[in-house]
Amino acid sequence: xxxxxxxxxxxxxxxxxxxxxxxxxxxxxxxxxxxxxxxxxxxxxxxxxxxxxxxxxxxxxxxxxxxxxxxxxxxxxxxxxxxxxxxxxxxxxxxxxxxxxxxxxxxxxxxxxxxxxxxxxxxxxxxxxxxxxxxxxxxxxx
Amino acid sequence: xxxxxxxxxxxxxxxxxxxxxxxxxxxxxxxxxxxxxxxxxxxxxxxxxxxxxxxxxxxxxxxxxxxxxxxxxxxxxxxxxxxxxx
Numbered sequence: 504x505x506x507x508x509x510x511x512x513x514x515x516x517x518x519x520x521x522x523x524x525x526x527x528x529x530x531x532x533x534x535x536x537x538x539x540x541x542x543x544x545x546x547x548x549x550x551x552x553x554x555x556x557x558x559x560x561x562x563x564x565x566x567x568x569x570x571x572x573x574x575x576x577x578x579x580x581x582x583x584x585x586x587x588x589x590x591x592x593x594x595x596x597x598x599x600x601x602x603x604x605x606x607x608x609x610x611x612x613x614x615x616x617x618x619x620x621x622x623x624x625x626x627x628x629x630x631x632x633x634x635x636x637x638x639x640x641x642x643x644x645x
Numbered sequence: 646x647x648x649x650x651x652x653x654x655x656x657x658x659x660x661x662x663x664x665x666x667x668x669x670x671x672x673x674x675x676x677x678x679x680x681x682x683x684x685x686x687x688x689x690x691x692x693x694x695x696x697x698x699x700x701x702x703x704x705x706x707x708x709x710x711x712x713x714x715x716x717x718x719x720x721x722x723x724x725x726x727x728x729x730x731x
Contacts (some may be wrong), residue, residue: 585687611690612707634687 511569512577516543519563520603526570534567534603538595545597555595560629561586564619567603568635571617576637584614585634592627599623613637649721657717660695661688673718681716689714696720702727 507520525533538545538555545553565583569576595601601621608616614636621629654668657677661684675681678689692714693704702724704710713723 609690609694611693611704611710612686614686614690616690634690636686 509575509577511566512580513566517562518566519559520566520570523570524602528573529571529607532567532570532603532605534563534570534605536563536601536603538597538599538601540597542597553597555599557589557591557629560591560595560601560621561589561619561631561633563601563603563621564605564617564629564631565633565635568605568615568617568619568633571605571607571615572637579640580638582636582638583633584636585616585632587632587634589629589631591629593623595621595623595628601628608632646721646725649725650717653717653721653724656695656699657682657692660691671717674716676716677714677720678711684714696724700724700728 504522506523507518508514511518511520513519519536520534521537522535523532524535525531540553542553542555544556544559548554548556561583565581569581601623604620604622606618608618610616614634616632616634619629619631619633620627650673651668654671657663657671658666658668663682671682677692678684684692689710693710697703704713704723709723713720
């Protein structure tokens with residue numbers, strides 16, 4: 504958990520990675536997120552029918568992708584620059600243990616393109632390609 | 646060289662899905678980014694990949710990449726030069 508907080512700046516209620524299962528910098532990251540009734544976004548999405556919003560699946564993949572980088576990004580934001588070919592094949596509900604997998608695909612300058620997949624008990628829930636833009640280093644900020 | 650420029654224009658249209666454009670509408674010397682064709686940095690990533698896959702020329706340094714990406718002429722020259730070198 505400490506490793507997660509040191510790597511990315513996200514915090515409650517928007518920290519969407521619980522555990523890193525595998526981290527090979529620049530090669531592959533596998534992480535986990537457990538969905539529970541306590542998750543604040545499930546209160547309104549939807550009352551009486553809690554379903555993880557699809558956009559948050561994309562956000563989970565984006566957060567997991569930050570662990571492909573060797574350098575800690577806790578004080579250096581990473582922005583989503585593009586989402587392509589996003590597919591939501593099944594929904595996630597409380598009790599689901601989601602496995603996030605992110606593989607780098609291409610990079611140019613400050614941009615990194617990754618392919619992400621979310622699975623639950625072997626079923627694929629979501630696949631997408633994301634382009635992430637690393638923000639300026641903290642010393643470069645005014 | 647003019648064949649290569651034509652190919653480069655076709656690749657730009659195809660890879661960046663500029664479906665309402667034809668190669669004739671892209672000027673050899675017009676800036677690709679900002680004014681001119683109006684491409685952005687995400688297009689640059691896609692274009693760098695395209696150049697690598699089609700011509701086997703890797704553009705990994707952003708500095709030299711952006712110089713090559715100035716316009717169609719400079720990109721064709723960069724491809725010709727680096728293909729000859731390999």
